[in-house]
Amino acid sequence: MKVHNFNAGPAILPAPVISQAAQAVTEFNGLGMSLLEISHRSKDFQAVVDEATALVKEIAGLDDSYKVLFLQGGASTQFGMVPMNLLDASETAGYCNTGTWAKKAQKEAKQFGNVLELATSEPDNFTFIPKGYQIPDNLKYFHITSNNTIYGTQYHAYPKSPVPYIIDMSSDIFSRNCDFSQFDLIYAGAQKNIGSSGVTVVILKESLLGKVNRTIPTMMDYRTHIKENSLFNTPPVFSIYVTMLTLRWIKEQGLNIIESVNRSKAELLYNAIDSNPLFKGTVAKEDRSWMNVNFIMENRDLEPEFLAFAKANNCVGLAGHRSVGGMRASLYNALGLDSVQHLVNLMNEFAAKKG
Amino acid sequence: MKVHNFNAGPAILPAPVISQAAQAVTEFNGLGMSLLEISHRSKDFQAVVDEATALVKEIAGLDDSYKVLFLQGGASTQFGMVPMNLLDASETAGYCNTGTWAKKAQKEAKQFGNVLELATSEPDNFTFIPKGYQIPDNLKYFHITSNNTIYGTQYHAYPKSPVPYIIDMSSDIFSRNCDFSQFDLIYAGAQKNIGSSGVTVVILKESLLGKVNRTIPTMMDYRTHIKENSLFNTPPVFSIYVTMLTLRWIKEQGLNIIESVNRSKAELLYNAIDSNPLFKGTVAKEDRSWMNVNFIMENRDLEPEFLAFAKANNCVGLAGHRSVGGMRASLYNALGLDSVQHLVNLMNEFAAKKG
Numbered sequence: 020m021k022v023h024n025f026n027a028g029p030a031i032l033p034a035p036v037i038s039q040a041a042q043a044v045t046e047f048n049g050l051g052m053s054l055l056e057i058s059h060r061s062k063d064f065q066a067v068v069d070e071a072t073a074l075v076k077e078i079a080g081l082d083d084s085y086k087v088l089f090l091q092g093g094a095s096t097q098f099g100m101v102p103m104n105l106l107d108a109s110e111t112a113g114y115c116n117t118g119t120w121a122k123k124a125q126k127e128a129k130q131f132g133n134v135l136e137l138a139t140s141e142p143d144n145f146t147f148i149p150k151g152y153q154i155p156d157n158l159k160y161f162h163i164t165s166n167n168t169i170y171g172t173q174y175h176a177y178p179k180s181p182v183p184y185i186i187d188m189s190s191d192i193f194s195r196n197c198d199f200s201q202f203d204l205i206y207a208g209a210q211k212n213i214g215s216s217g218v219t220v221v222i223l224k225e226s227l228l229g230k231v232n233r234t235i236p237t238m239m240d241y242r243t244h245i246k247e248n249s250l251f252n253t254p255p256v257f258s259i260y261v262t263m264l265t266l267r268w269i270k271e272q273g274l275n276i277i278e279s280v281n282r283s284k285a286e287l288l289y290n291a292i293d294s295n296p297l298f299k300g301t302v303a304k305e306d307r308s309w310m311n312v313n314f315i316m317e318n319r320d321l322e323p324e325f326l327a328f329a330k331a332n333n334c335v336g337l338a339g340h341r342s343v344g345g346m347r348a349s350l351y352n353a354l355g356l357d358s359v360q361h362l363v364n365l366m367n368e369f370a371a372k373k374g
Numbered sequence: 375m376k377v378h379n380f381n382a383g384p385a386i387l388p389a390p391v392i393s394q395a396a397q398a399v400t401e402f403n404g405l406g407m408s409l410l411e412i413s414h415r416s417k418d419f420q421a422v423v424d425e426a427t428a429l430v431k432e433i434a435g436l437d438d439s440y441k442v443l444f445l446q447g448g449a450s451t452q453f454g455m456v457p458m459n460l461l462d463a464s465e466t467a468g469y470c471n472t473g474t475w476a477k478k479a480q481k482e483a484k485q486f487g488n489v490l491e492l493a494t495s496e497p498d499n500f501t502f503i504p505k506g507y508q509i510p511d512n513l514k515y516f517h518i519t520s521n522n523t524i525y526g527t528q529y530h531a532y533p534k535s536p537v538p539y540i541i542d543m544s545s546d547i548f549s550r551n552c553d554f555s556q557f558d559l560i561y562a563g564a565q566k567n568i569g570s571s572g573v574t575v576v577i578l579k580e581s582l583l584g585k586v587n588r589t590i591p592t593m594m595d596y597r598t599h600i601k602e603n604s605l606f607n608t609p610p611v612f613s614i615y616v617t618m619l620t621l622r623w624i625k626e627q628g629l630n631i632i633e634s635v636n637r638s639k640a641e642l643l644y645n646a647i648d649s650n651p652l653f654k655g656t657v658a659k660e661d662r663s664w665m666n667v668n669f670i671m672e673n674r675d676l677e678p679e680f681l682a683f684a685k686a687n688n689c690v691g692l693a694g695h696r697s698v699g700g701m702r703a704s705l706y707n708a709l710g711l712d713s714v715q716h717l718v719n720l721m722n723e724f725a726a727k728k729g
Binding site: 060237335 | 376
C-alpha cells in the first residue's frame with residue numbers, strides 16, 4: 020500500500036534520491052566503503068560538494084558574486100548568524116513578521132542590534148502576508164520568510180527592497196521560478212524541498228561581510244566557511260550528498276515543470292477545500308501557500324474523525340502544527356499529483372458519508 | 375577485495391551499522407517511508423533519540439545529573455559554545471595545549487574570557503602529553519583534548535581537576551573504560567567512534583549553566599537544547615540514528631571487550647613499528663594513542679613508495695594529516711585486528727624488499 024506523505028518536514032523526497040542515498044550508504048562510488056566511512060577531504064566527497072555548489076548556482080541562475088555554503092544547525096542557527104554577521108549593535112534591520120519562524124528570526128536579531136518590525140499579520144493570526152508598507156532605505160538589511168510552514172501563507176510577489184535583502188526560503192526554495200538575484204542572502208534548511216535534515220544551504224554575496232564591529236565566533240562567521248568552501252571542519256557528509264542528489268533531480272525536472280506541477284497540486288486541493296461544504300481554508304486566498312495547505316472543518320468536532328479516516332487510508336502527516344491544529348497538507352516538490360488526488364477523493368468520500 | 379579503512383574520520387563503522395542504516399534510508403520501521411522522510415516529531419524518531427540518550431548514559435555509567443544532547447556543528451562549534459555558556463569576560467579558564475584541536479579550543483575561548491595555558495607540548499611539536507602541572511582552583515573550568523588525532527598522542531591517565539572539568543573526546547570516546555563521572559562536560563563529534571558526521575554528542579551537568587552574564591544566541595545556549603531534549607529545531611535525523619545504531623553495537627560488545635581489542639590492535643602496530651628498522655614512531659611511547667598511530671620512515675624519501683604500496687594492497691587513509699606528513703593509521707573501534715595484521719604484514723614485506 021502506497022503511503023501518501025504530507026509531512027511538513029522532514030518530508031517526502033524523490034524516489035530516485037532515496038534509492039541512490041541508500042546505495043551510497045551501502046557502498047559509495049565503488050570504493051568498497053560506505054559514504055559514511057570516507058574522508059571529507061577525499062576527492063570523491065570534494066566532487067559532491069563541488070557538484071552541489073554548482074547545481075545551486077545553476078538552478079538559481081546566480082553568478083560568481085554569490086557564494087554557496089552547506090552549514091549545520093538549521094534555519095534557527097541562521098536566525099542568529101544573519102544579524103551576528105551583518106548588524107552592528109547601533110544599526111537597525113527591518114523584519115516582516117508573517118509567522119512563527121519570521122518572529123523567531125526577528126527575536127534573535129534583537130540580541131545583536133535594533134529591529135524594526137515593518138509589518139505584521141500577528142494580530143490576525145498570521146492569516147495573510149502584509150503588503151504596501153514602506154522599507155526605509157537606512158536599514159542595514161530587510162528580512163522576510165518566503166513561505167510560512169505553520170500558517171500556510173506564501174509570498175506570491177516579493178516586495179522590492181532598497182537595502183540588502185535577506186530571505187528564509189526553507190520551505191519553498193526551488194519550488195517555482197524566481198529571480199533569486201533580487202536577494203543578497205538566501206538560507207534554507209534542506210529538509211523540505213532540497214534534501215534531508217542536517218544541512219542548511221546559504222547563498223550569499225560576499226560583499227555583505229566584514230562590516231560589523233564585533234568578534235564573531237569562528238563557526239558563526241560566514242567568512243570561515245567561504246574561505247574553506249564549507250570544509251572548515253567535518254561537514255554533514257551524508258546530508259550534503261542527499262542535497263546534491265535532490266538538486267540533480269530538480270535540475271532534471273527544471274523549475275518550469277516543478278512550478279507547473281506544484282501549481283496544479285495546490286489548485287486541485289484548494290479547489291476541493293473551497294467546493295466541499297465540510298472544509299474551509301484558513302488564510303487569505305491571494306496568499307495561500309502552494310507548499311503547506313492549511314484547512315479546517317466547518318464543524319471542528321469532525322476533525323479527529325477525518326484525520327483518522329485519512330490516516331486509515333495511508334495519508335501521513337496531515338495533522339496541523341501542534342500550535343494551530345486543524346489539517347495541513349504539505350505538497351513539496353517530491354509529492355506526486357496522485358497523492359493530492361487521493362486526498363481530495365478522501366475529502367469527497369468523507370463529505371458523502373456525512374452528507 | 376576487502377578494503378582496510380584507516381581513515382582518521384569520518385571513519386570505518388561496524389558492518390551491521392552500515393547495513394541497518396542503508397535499510398533505514400530505504401524504508402524505516404515498516405512505515406512505507408524512508409527514515410529521511412519522517413517527521414522528527416514522530417514517535418518513531420522520538421524512540422531513536424530516547425534510546426540514543428539512554429545508551430550514552432548507560433555506556434558512560436552516568437546518572438541523571440548529566441544531560442545528553444545531540445547537536446550540530448561538530449567539536450569546532452563546541453570550542454565556542456563551552457566558553458560562551460560557562461566563562462564570563464572577567465573569568466579565567468585553564469587549557470592544556472596538546473595539539474591542533476586543543477589549540478583551536480583555547481583560541482576560541484579567548485573571545486569570551488581569559489585563558490590560562492596551563493601546559494603545552496607545542497615547542498616539542500606536540501610529541502607528548504604534558505604532566506605534573508598545577509591546576510589553580512580559582513579557574514572557571516579546565517579543558518583538555520583526550521586524544522590528539524593529528525599528532526597521535528592520548529591521555530592514558532587524566533590529571534585531577536579541582537574545578538569543573540571539560541573534555542573533548544571526539545576521537546576516543548567509548549574506545550576504552552573510563553570514569554566518565556570525573557568530567558562535568560564531555561563533547562565528541564560522532565564521526566570517529568560513535569557514528570557518522572553531522573552530529574555531536576554533548577554530555578553535561580546542568581548545574582554548570584546559567585552562571586554567565588551574557589546573552590547567548592538561542593542555538594548556542596545549552597539550555598535551549600536541554601529543555602527540548604535536542605528537538606528544539608529539526609535535528610540531524612539520520613546522523614542521530616547512525617549514532618544510536620553504533621551505540622547499540624558498543625553496548626553489545628561492552629567497553630571491556632572494546633578496550634581489549636583496541637589495546638591489541640595498538641600493541642600489534644606499535645610493536646611492528648618499533649621492531650622494523652625502516653619505521654619509527656613520532657611521539658613519546660607512554661603517550662602513544664591507541665586510536666591514531668603516527669609513524670614515519672627512517673628514510674623519509676621512501677614514504678611515498680610505502681604509501682603507494684599500501685594503497686595498492688587495499689589500505690585506505692594511511693597518509694598523515696596534511697599538516698604533519700608521514701603515515702597515520704587510525705584504529706577506531708570498528709576496525710578489525712585483521713586490518714592491522716594486514717598492515718603489519720605489508721610493513722614487513724616492504725622491509726624485506728628494501729632489506
